[in-house]
Amino acid sequence: MPVNLLPVLVIPGESGDYSEAKIDSTPIIRFLEAEQSDRSVIPADPVMAFIDYLIEDYADEWLTKAMFHFRWAHKRNVDFAGSILPRWTLNQLSDEEIEPLSKNISERQIERLRYVGSNETTGEFIEESYQNFIELLSNHLVGRRFVLGDRPGSSDFGIFGQLTQLAQTDPTCRDLTLDVAPRVFAWCDNVEDLSGLEPKESDWIESDQIPGTLSEIFKEIGRTYAPFLLANAEAVAEGKEEWESEIDGKLWKQMPFVYQAKCLTWIREEFGKLDDEQKAKILQILEGSGCEVLIS
Incomplete structure (x- = not known):
């Protein structure tokens, strides 16, 4: 049966024909890694590769909640997205033709807030x-260009994908980012164009030299995403x-999300x-x- 997902x-x-589509960034990255080993975005050290995977998953699945929430739960953002999204692909249409498309997109997406x-x-x-996350990321990026050192990992691209909208597009969260974490806003521009970057294996953070700023990001993942994953599963x-469940002392409730049970x-x-x-x-790196709880 056809699935309404964009390849x-x-x-x-x-058979050599272009008949297979991959629609999820994580398997796409792993497929490309198998096809082309140069300029890898996955650390060679299996320990750091797992850390990279964990942060990427947090970005893909938890930061998505923030992206979707900010865009469709605030009127200012709804008005912006409703106006701009159809014009990104159909900018040749008149304002009168765009108006019903804007209404349809906004209503459909607002209705889907419950899923995230x-x-x-x-x-x-x-x-x-x-x-919390963008402040922690901003602190962590002092002294290094990317999440796991001076070359980008898959975790960087997972974060970047969400932040292109959160940090740089939708008005209220863009304003927030510029106010509390301008370094993160600029980092998105840097990740957008990595031409000229010549990564070295030594650019990765070593597993026995985990900086405290990265440990603080782990704590944020453990405070939010980890208990969510367990309760949802x-x-x-x-x-x-x-x-319903309590996450960091706050009530959380939503529909079960089968895909995120698979993520766990x-x-x-x-x-x-x-x-x-x-x-x-x-376990030593993640202690405390x-x-x-995700792996024990």
Whole structure:
């Protein structure tokens, strides 16, 4: 059956025709890594590769909540997105032709806020978690160009994808970012154009030299995303239509999200691929962050 998802990368099938589409950034990155090993965006050290995977997953799945919430829960952003989104692809249409498209897009997306957990109960927490993250990321980027050193990892691209909208596009969160974390705004521009960058293997942070600023990011993931993943996975397993849980002392409620239950499974599968020494090192790095529950 056809699926209404936009293919992001179409690749040759077994017969040589372009018949296979990959639509998720994580498998796309892994596919390209297997095809082309130069200029890798995954650290060679399995410990740091797992850390990279964990941060990428947080960006893909938790920061998406902030992106969707800010865009469709604030009237200023709704008006902006409703006006601009259809014009990005149909700018040749008249204002009269654009108007019903704007209305349709806005109504459809606002109706879908419930799928990402954005509602009156959770909205303030989502916004607080976004501000916490960009402040932590800004601190971490002092002295280094990217999340895991001076070359970009898949985690950078996961974060970048969300921040192109959060930090640089939608008005209220763009203003917030410029106010509290202008370094993050500028970082997005840097990641947008990496031409001329010649990465070296030594550009990665070593697993025995994890900076405190990165540990603080782990704590933010452990405070927000980790308990969400566990509660959501439990709700999916029990077949609930809606679930409630306490996350960092705040009530969270939403519909179960089957895909994000799979994300927890995939995190644990990635961890399971490592040997005992590597697992112990990761647990040491994540100790006290709250992320340990994802893999223990």
